[in-house]
Amino acid sequence: AISTPSTCNIQHGPGLRHRFTGPSALYLKAQGRQLSSGVLPQSSASALMDTDTCTRRPLLCTSAPKSVQAVGKPSTPGLPSPGLAQASAALSQEHGQEALQEEPGPPGCETVIDRRDKLKKLSNAEILRAIIGNLWPDTWAHRVRVLTAIFLVIFGRFLHICIPFCLKTALDTIAGRPLRPAPYGLWHVPIVANHGIVPVILMYGLTRLGYTICSEIKEFVLAPVTHDVMQKTGTKVFQHLLEMDNRVKCHREPGGTAMMMEKGYQGLHVMHSGVLFNLMPTIAELFYVGYLMSYQLGGTFATVGAAVATSYTLWTVKMTKEKSKHRKKGNAIDRKSSGKVIDSLLNYDAVKYFQNEKYEVKQYNDLQTSRSDSAYLQSKASALLKMGQASVYTTALTISLMMSAAEVARGNLSIGDVVLVNQMIFQLAKPLSSLGTAFNSIAGAVTDVEKMFSLLKVQPSIKDAPNARNLRFTGGRIDFNNVCLHDEETGQRILDNVSFTIEPGSTVAIVGPSGCGKSTLMRCLYRFAQPKTGQILIDGQDIEYTKLKSLRQCIAVVPQEPSLFNDTIWYNIHYGNMAATHEDVENAAKAAAIHDTILKMPAGYNTFVGETDGNLSTGERQRLAIARTLLKPAPILILDEATSALDTTTEAQVLQALKRVTADTTCLIVAHRLSNIKMADRILVLGPHGQVQEQGTHAHLMKLKGAYYSMWKEQEKSEGTKIAADKPFYSS
Ligand SMILES: Nc1ncnc2c1ncn2[C@@H]1O[C@H](COP(=O)(O)OP(=O)(O)OP(=O)(O)O)[C@@H](O)[C@H]1O
Ligand SMILES: [Mg+2]
Structure with a gap:
């Protein structure tokens, strides 16, 4: 064109x-x-x-x-x-x-x-609100689970801290050293030790076991809560995606959006278990271990412990940020990469027609190169992170062992204390390392969850006006009054002052050159597009101020490019009306002249079809779409080139059946084949800039000898005498 x-x-x-x-x-x-x-x-x-x-x-x-x-x-x-x-x-x-x-x-x-609506970045406060809102469940059953899990975490961490102290006490008891007063929270240990070596060793074993049991029980107590949060949020985001305008970027990139949602769910999971049950208890445990060291071993050891914790944390935070930066880039490349594969496969025929396989593979390969660069940088950051952590930890372990050995030589510490120091450093390393992991995964999760929640921020531009009322349908008179629509970015006119009326139960056909705005006019009626100025009235009510749901209930549409779900033929037709019976589905298929074709298929109505399934011809897909639309009980019918791919005989069959089924329906038909709309009550001729050039009956327009007359003659010329001989299929 x-x-x-x-x-x-x-x-x-x-x-x-x-x-x-x-x-x-x-x-x-x-x-x-x-x-x-x-x-x-x-x-x-x-x-x-x-x-x-x-x-x-x-x-x-x-x-x-x-x-x-x-x-x-x-x-x-x-x-x-x-x-x-x-x-x-x-x-x-x-x-x-x-x-x-x-x-x-x-x-x-x-x-x-x-022109796609981009996703907006969330502010930190918004992210925090979204995260906190998702951490605390809204039912009491789940709240009890969360509280139980919190208790199990606290008790488990307490047992974790007890382990080295029990070991130290057991060793000191074996060595016959007098026991010093226990630090805050661990008073029970010397009391048990006073009953002999066996009870204290048993306590050591039970404490270890208790710690593991608490951690595991916590996992399954929490699982339903985490999955409930994920499920509710996922459903909310999905519902929101369906409410958005069609032009938003995420609708155009479903591959990337699905990945964004999937990562968002996982991110929620990580945050749920990470923040409540890992990060916070770990920080609390760190403080307690610090207190224990200073109480039991003195200020110098506590200072070493604090220095270890600080340098370990600083290094972890720095390298985690670095890793997270590369992870973000990696995720973006992943989305592009999967999009590239899908786009090339959807356009498989085009790739083959133009023999551009190498070009497609090169594009994919370039993305893979960027991806491996990003993976390399992520691994490098990860290796540096772990090496730094190990250096800090090993240095601290060596220094503290040297210090404790000197103290043992001076008689200030026992062998039990040396073991305690050693265990404490280990103990310190464990929460520190999980702090690193938690920080790492939480940082990644926040990025993923932020992306998912940013989807929720995109608001549909076409929605119910405040105080919108339900449409009261009283016959189906439609008035377009001076409707104008411009492309906001380019200023290009799409519809220019369009005015016409459709009487209840009558048929109006819209013709005009390609790109003149015929489909857009239909979209305005269904409120998929919003005119800049002018009004569209149905039975005297401005559709801008009627509830979208009530408006759309009244209108059935066969779009120019019907799409099918990846499911059976039955599912696709039945989709038009969930309450339809099997008989209704078959009747609709008969009216759309597709029933016999379906029966000839190996699995009949259970034949699997899909958008990318090459097993159906374009005409068959159009007829399936018509059958689906026929099931929708709506008093206004829009046919946007609904039969353009059908041969003349099938088209005649379909249109006659349609006329029968839709006898009292107000119809708007867009057609290129003028013979089909010859007998419409009114024919509207749109000009190239979306303006109404002519309108009237076929006979009137032919008399005018204007644009319609030229189009008719043009078609007659290209189709020989056929057009004149054609029976007018769609007539009132
Ligand atoms: N939402 C939109 N924003 C901007 N431009 C749009 C929008 N929708 C459609 N257009 C533009 O409006 C013009 C009319 O498109 P439309 O699909 O209505 O044409 P048409 O008459 O149905 O063409 P065809 O006969 O080829 O189906 C086109 O140039 C199209 O790019
Ligand atoms: Mg169109």
């Missing part, structure tokens, strides 16, 4: 548009979508490009709408439109294989406008 001889726009989703200049003039729109999937090993990428279409199926694990759609329809109806991949590939041939990239723009690219 050619716009001007010297410019070429390519839009990747409504968000990303590339304007190319050059001798070749193409005006294309494409909606590129990615799927969620795991990342494939690098060697698999080229292997995948060499496989045939069937082998791709198992990899495409979630449903996704068609990846590409061309704005410009070919002038011959029925011909498939080239999509972004084809356009991109075609352009890459012309522009010396240049890539269609977001950053930097390709040569010849004047402007790159990203």
